[in-house]
Amino acid sequence: MSSPRLVPRSLEGKYAVVTGFSRGIGAAIARTLATKGANVHGVYTSDSSTKAALELADELRGDHGVKIAVTQADLAEGESAAAKVAADFKEFSSLAGKAPQLDILINNAGIGGNHRLGEVPVADFHRQYAVNVLAPILVTQALMEWLPHDRSGRIVNISSVSSSIGFATQTVYGGTKAALESMTRTWARELAERATVNAVNPGPVEGDMYFAAGEAFWKEMDPFQQACPLSAVRPGIDDPTLVKLATAKMGGRRPGYWREVAAVVGMLCGADSAWTTGSVICASGGLKFQT
Template sequence: MELTNKVALVTGSTGGIGAAIARGLAAAGAAVVVVGRREEEGAAVAKELPRATFVAADLTRRDARQRAIDAALDHFGGLDILVNNAAANALGPAIQGTEEDFDRLVALNYRAAFFLTQAALPALIASGAGRVVNVSSIGTIKTFAGGAIYNSTKAALDNLTRTWAQEHGPDGVRVNSVNPGIVVDGPMSAPVQAFLDLERDVVPTIPARRPATAADVAAVVTFLAGPGADYLNGVILPLDGGLTA
């Protein structure tokens, strides 16, 4: 229970990877603020955790970002861990990319994470041992055709990881990124699996011979949020079964 007395806020945690992360942090002892757009699903995730509250929020909106942070402060008295997991995807050749898709992905994957973290930093600094974990993508390290918009927003998030680590390491805040490959039970894997034959095209390229699971991501996020990762800062961590080795 390394995260006992810690408070975590997990975006995009009404299902899939985010819900697995919320469960992992709760199992390690943290109180969790579950944040997402889907009210019924988010409330159900929060209900199953020992200490949790749910905030229905569209994080592309400024007022929603502040409400999420206020929920951590009001319900649990502080904020120690921020997990930027909420994301959107759009697959297809760059030549076919639309401004609507571009704006939608930038708004959630990059802009929302930037300004939510900015708003959370005073509380994270006050914690004395604040943690920011960004859920990025292996596509920033080994790109793939069809992922131009998505991968570029996640590359921007990786850059923020390094920059915030530099800026706020002296404040006791550690900022790291976990970069999964295809997560077989993640909500955004369905369009990827429609785009690729997973068993034929992907699994043979992975030395571990399997794709990632939401539980794999949750385990790494929980580690990065805990005291064992105190000397990790600005790390971009591939969670890819050896794909980029």
């Protein structure tokens, strides 16, 4: 009997940088890319995330046989943090004995903060814009010299439906994500011979922040969730704990799973996405229809 055919992984040998690597959507994206064969350089912020980042790195090496490196850098610190990421990536991606090449960049790291108009703190405005807007610019600028010159590069910026829905209390956060989407379109033109550039805009997703938000937030979200075609929980398919909570307190609707967002990002990182650039791709279950 002949041996089974080995099918190459679609991102085999590619080098990727993922910011916000240690948890949530960032960790799910790193898993998706590693599953497809990419070597991943993860960037995380704080000491409290070191253990999670190192454990994820070990998991990806062991499960997928890819190269993984991690860098701790507080992207709120601006140019110095971006320079550290670039220096570490150069060392990581040069280990194969060839010049560094950045095939995939995922600008995922972001922070939030909700304030009604009239109560917006100036300090929080600068904090959110520093991480959600300025940091992607600086990180991309620091790494762009290693983008390929054959249009095979892929940049994906993680936005949010908050950029266009107009949720109450998100003057600042929604504004940062709208800025990121505008930057995406500009970069798609400027980097046309180097890389495609797209954004992905999740809606509410699973995680400690979502579940800690409580019933007041869930009730505010209810009209949006009820109109979201794919959010109805399915007993026997969805997580049983989430089904119970959603049925009792969320109108029978669930947030997105990290892996669902990561899968959309993964699609945009492959060769088959070559004709998609400057776009905002919805990964919200239909919470927001993009036209």
